[in-house]
Amino acid sequence: MSPGRYLVTxxxxxxxxxxxxxxxxxxQIVMENMVISPAEASAKVxxxxxxxxxxxxAHTATAKNGDFDVxxxxxxxxxxxxTKAGTVDYYCRFHPNMKAVLTITP
Amino acid sequence: MFVxxxxxxxxxxxxxxxxxxQGAKLTDPQIAHIAYTAGVIDINAAKQAESxxxxxxxxxxxxxxxxDHEAVNKQALDLVKKLKVTPEDNDTSKAxxxxxxxxxxxxxxxKGAAYDKAYIDNEVAYHKxxxxxxxxxxxxxxxxxxxxSLLQTGLKIFQGHEQHAEHVAAGMK
Numbered sequence: 579m580s581p582g583r584y585l586v587t588x589x590x591x592x593x594x595x596x597x598x599x600x601x602x603x604x605x606q607i608v609m610e611n612m613v614i615s616p617a618e619a620s621a622k623v624x625x626x627x628x629x630x631x632x633x634x635x636a637h638t639a640t641a642k643n644g645d646f647d648v649x650x651x652x653x654x655x656x657x658x659x660x661t662k663a664g665t666v667d668y669y670c671r672f673h674p675n676m677k678a679v680l681t682i683t684p
Numbered sequence: 685m686f687v688x689x690x691x692x693x694x695x696x697x698x699x700x701x702x703x704x705x706q707g708a709k710l711t712d713p714q715i716a717h718i719a720y721t722a723g724v725i726d727i728n729a730a731k732q733a734e735s736x737x738x739x740x741x742x743x744x745x746x747x748x749x750x751x752d753h754e755a756v757n758k759q760a761l762d763l764v765k766k767l768k769v770t771p772e773d774n775d776t777s778k779a780x781x782x783x784x785x786x787x788x789x790x791x792x793x794x795k796g797a798a799y800d801k802a803y804i805d806n807e808v809a810y811h812k813x814x815x816x817x818x819x820x821x822x823x824x825x826x827x828x829x830x831x832x833s834l835l836q837t838g839l840k841i842f843q844g845h846e847q848h849a850e851h852v853a854a855g856m857k
Contacts (some may be wrong), residue, residue, distance in 0.1 A: 611837070611840040611841075612840055612841060612843070612844035633837075633841075634755055634756065634759050634837065635751070635752050635755050635756075635841065636751070636755075652755065672748045672751065672752070673748065673844050673848060674848060674851065675844055675847045675848050675851065676844070
C-alpha cells in the first residue's frame with residue numbers, strides 16, 4: 579500500500595468513527611393505526627429515535643415536558659437525538675389518545 | 685343483517701340512524717360514495733367549528749378532523765381512480781347529506797359554550813354511527829380488497845376520533 583492510500587484509509591476510518599460513536603443506538607418507534615408501539619421504550623442519552631409513521635395521516639411525538647416535538651409526515655420517518663435523561667410522557671398533538679412513555683437513562 | 689344494523693344504530697339514538705340503515709346490499713361504487721360523503725360531512729362540520737368554536741380543545745379537535753378526513757378522502761379518491769371505479773350516488777349518501785345539512789344549520793344557530801357542546805356531542809354520536817356502519821355494513825359488503833382495506837384503515841382512524849371526541853366532551857363537563 580502506498581503512503582497516500584494509507585493516509586486516505588486512515589482518514590476514512592477516523593471519519594467513520596466520528597460519525598458513529600460506538601455506544602449510540604438507533605431505536606425505532608412505530609406509529610400505525612393510531613397506536614404508538616412499543617408503548618414503553620427505553621434509550622440512552624445520545625441514542626437516536628427513529629419515528630416511523632405508517633399511517634396515512636400526519637402524527638407528532640410531543641413530549642409533555644417540552645423536551646421534544648417532532649412532526650412525522652404520513653408514510654415517512656423522522657429522527658431525533660436524545661440529549662436529556664428522564665422519563666418522558668409523550669403523545670400525538672393531532673390524536674391525543676395516542677400516548678406512550680420513553681425512559682432515557684444517562 | 686339489515687335488522688341487526690337497524691337495531692344497533694337505533695340504539696345509539698342519533699339523527700343519522702335512518703340514513704345508514706337504508707340499503708342493505710351495497711355495491712363498491714356506492715360504498716365508495718358513502719364513505720367519501722361521510723368524510724365530507726365531517727370536514728364541513730369541522731370548518732364551521734373552526735370559525736365558531738370558543739373552547740380551545742374543541743377548536744383543536746375541529747382542526748384535527750379537517751386534516752384527517754381530508755387525508756382519508758384523498759386516499760379514497762386516489763384509490764377509486766386507480767381502480768377505475770366511479771363513486772355512485774345512492775339513497776344512503778343522499779339521506780346522510782340531507783341530515784348533515786340540517787344539523788349544520790341547527791348548529792349554526794348556536795353560540796359560545798352551547799355551540800361547543802352541541803358540536804362535540806354530535807361528533808361523538810356521528811363517529812359512533814359511522815363506525816358502526818363501517819363495521820357492520822360497509823366493510824363486510826365491500827368486495828374489492830383494496831377498498832376493504834382502506835375502509836378498515838378508516839375505521840381505526842375514526843375509532844381514534846371517537847375516543848378523542850369523548851375525551852374533549854368529558855373535559856367540558
